[in-house]
Amino acid sequence: MQVLIVNQSEVSRLLPMDACMEAMARALAAVTRGEARLPLRQVLMLPDQAGAFAVMPAYLGSLPALGLKAITVFPGNHGTELDSHQGAVLLFETRRGSLRAVMDASSITAIRTAAVSGVATRLLARADAGDLALIGTGVQALKHLESMSQARRLRRVRAWSRSAENVRAFVGRAQRFLGIAVEPAAGAREAAKGADLVCTVTSSREPVLEGEWLAPGAHVNAVGASLPTARELDTAAVVRARLFVDRRESALSEAGDFLVPRSEGAIDDSHIRGELGELLLGQCAGRRSESEVTVFKSLGLAVEDVASAQLIYDRALKSGLGSWVELGGARDAGG
Numbered sequence: 001m002q003v004l005i006v007n008q009s010e011v012s013r014l015l016p017m018d019a020c021m022e023a024m025a026r027a028l029a030a031v032t033r034g035e036a037r038l039p040l041r042q043v044l045m046l047p048d049q050a051g052a053f054a055v056m057p058a059y060l061g062s063l064p065a066l067g068l069k070a071i072t073v074f075p076g077n078h079g080t081e082l083d084s085h086q087g088a089v090l091l092f093e094t095r096r097g098s099l100r101a102v103m104d105a106s107s108i109t110a111i112r113t114a115a116v117s118g119v120a121t122r123l124l125a126r127a128d129a130g131d132l133a134l135i136g137t138g139v140q141a142l143k144h145l146e147s148m149s150q151a152r153r154l155r156r157v158r159a160w161s162r163s164a165e166n167v168r169a170f171v172g173r174a175q176r177f178l179g180i181a182v183e184p185a186a187g188a189r190e191a192a193k194g195a196d197l198v199c200t201v202t203s204s205r206e207p208v209l210e211g212e213w214l215a216p217g218a219h220v221n222a223v224g225a226s227l228p229t230a231r232e233l234d235t236a237a238v239v240r241a242r243l244f245v246d247r248r249e250s251a252l253s254e255a256g257d258f259l260v261p262r263s264e265g266a267i268d269d270s271h272i273r274g275e276l277g278e279l280l281l282g283q284c285a286g287r288r289s290e291s292e293v294t295v296f297k298s299l300g301l302a303v304e305d306v307a308s309a310q311l312i313y314d315r316a317l318k319s320g321l322g323s324w325v326e327l328g329g330a331r332d333a334g335g
Contacts, residue, residue, distance in 0.1 A: 001329035004101040006312055006322045011107040014312045014321060017146050020115040021122075025280055027307035028119065030062040031247065032277030036303045037061075040253055050076060058302030059094070060310075066092040067306040071105045075203035078138050079166060084203065085109045085139075091309040098329055101313050101322075105305070110143045112308045113300055116246060116276070117199060117221040118147030120296035123279045124244065124286050125197055125219035130155040133195035135188050135209055135232070136202035137161040137170035140223060144199045145174055145182070152197065160185040161202070189213050200224055200232040205256075211236030216291040222257050223298045231256040233295065235266050241295040242273050242287070250299045257297050 006014065030036050038058040045052050051074035059066045071087030078084055087105035092098065121129075129152050134141045137159055148154060157174070159182050161167055167184045174182045185191035192198055192213040200209050202224040211234055214220070220241065225232050238261045245251040251258050251272060261267050274284030276296070287294055316322040 001098055001327055002324045003099050003327040004313060004316060004322045004324055006101060006103040006316060008104040008107045010316070010321045011104050011312060012111070014315045014319070015108065015111050015308055017111065017115060017118070017143075017150055019311065020111050020308060021118045021147065021150060023307050023311050024112060024115045024304055025119050026062070027060060027303045028116070028246065028275070028277040029280045030060060030277075031301070031303055032275060032281055032283065035061040038302045040250065041302065050074060056302035056305065058306045060303050060306050063307070063310050064094045065306050065310040066094050066097075067302075067309055069105050069109075069302060069305040071109065078203060079163070083110075083139055089305050089309045091306065091313055099327065101309060103309055103312060108305055108308050108312070109300070110139050112304045113140060113223060113298065114143035114147040116298060116300075116304060117144055117223060117296065118151040120221060120244065120276055120298070121148060121151035121197065121219060123276065124294040124296060125152060126217050126287070126290055129196040129219060131195045132157045132197040132199070133185070133191040134159040134182075135161070135191060135198065135200045136224060137166045138201065138203070140201035141170060141199070142173055142177065144201055144221070144223070145180060146178055148197055148199065149178065149180060154180065157182045158185040158191040158195070159183070160188050160191040202232055204232055205230035207234035207237075208232050209237055210234045211238070211240050214240070214293050216293070218293050220293070220295045221298060222295055225256050226254060226299050228254055228256050228259050231260050233257045235261040235264055238271070238295065239266050241293040243271055243295050243297060244274050244276060244279065244286070245272055245297050246276055246299055246301055248272055248275060250301065251297060254299055255297050
């Protein structure tokens with residue numbers, strides 16, 4: 001059986017941000033229509049808590065496609081030659097269950113996560129939003145800068161992380177790869193001051209963004225934290241915002257940005273106003289005024305990886321990118 005192998009650089013070429021945003025919108029709408037199957041991710045924490053191993057399977061009937069992502073998450077890799085997220089996405093066909101492709105998960109994760117934030121921003125941010133604050137300057141920061149520039153016309157961009165050296169490096173990458181000027185901020189508060197778009201893309205387990213810093217009418221994409229005990233937003237930020245998620249079931253199990261304020265009694269489950277798929281299908285109301293603060297809490301869904309992998313596979317067949325290997329799958333092959 002011939003299996004397509006798509007490496008990191010090829011994924012980036014085959015999954016452009018604009019096309020990925022459209023694919024993510026279709027996948028999220030399919031979830032709301034009941035056309036997907038996606039159990040909660042299985043996460044194995046290492047004994048020293050230095051990293052985690054996660055497995056995320058999904059079926060997306062609207063394509064149709066079947067697949068999974070197996071990935072390690074090691075936040076300590078930030079600043080090294082390795083991404084914090086490493087692994088593979090496996091794509092299967094649904095007629096006979098044959099493996100179609102093995103793809104780099106680091107680049108798929110980075111692109112599709114930012115693409116979903118771009119979809120959320122199109123749905124929830126004010127039409128005139130364009131003053132962007134990036135809290136965090138890793139891989140996700142650059143991809144989020146790209147997706148925010150697709151979702152809204154940016155007037156100003158500020159960035160902050162705990163390492164001034166990382167901020168300087170990010171400023172250079174943003175100019176070199178995207179042609180976008182980024183101002184280094186002295187602190188998270190200074191970055192967020194007056195911003196109408198805020199993306200938190202850190203590995204922090206404690207709040208890096210406070211509610212009192214948010215300008216009226218701001219939209220926040222909270223991306224970095226994906227554990228029940230980790231959060232990037234303080235309770236005040238969540239309480240004052242109209243909160244949306246990629247999937248309720250995932251948020252109720254994994255989103256520390258929601259679960260910690262709930263455990264404090266500051267909010268209850270009804271504080272989640274809707275899923276992105278519900279917004280896309282007109283099943284719930286999004287922003288209600290120019291002054292309202294909105295938050296999209298991103299956790300990442302396996303259907304996003306499967307939809308991305310299917311798009312990559314289709315584009316690879318047309319472009320000739322990727323490498324083919326004989327992997328097996330035939331009955332009694334090799335004796």
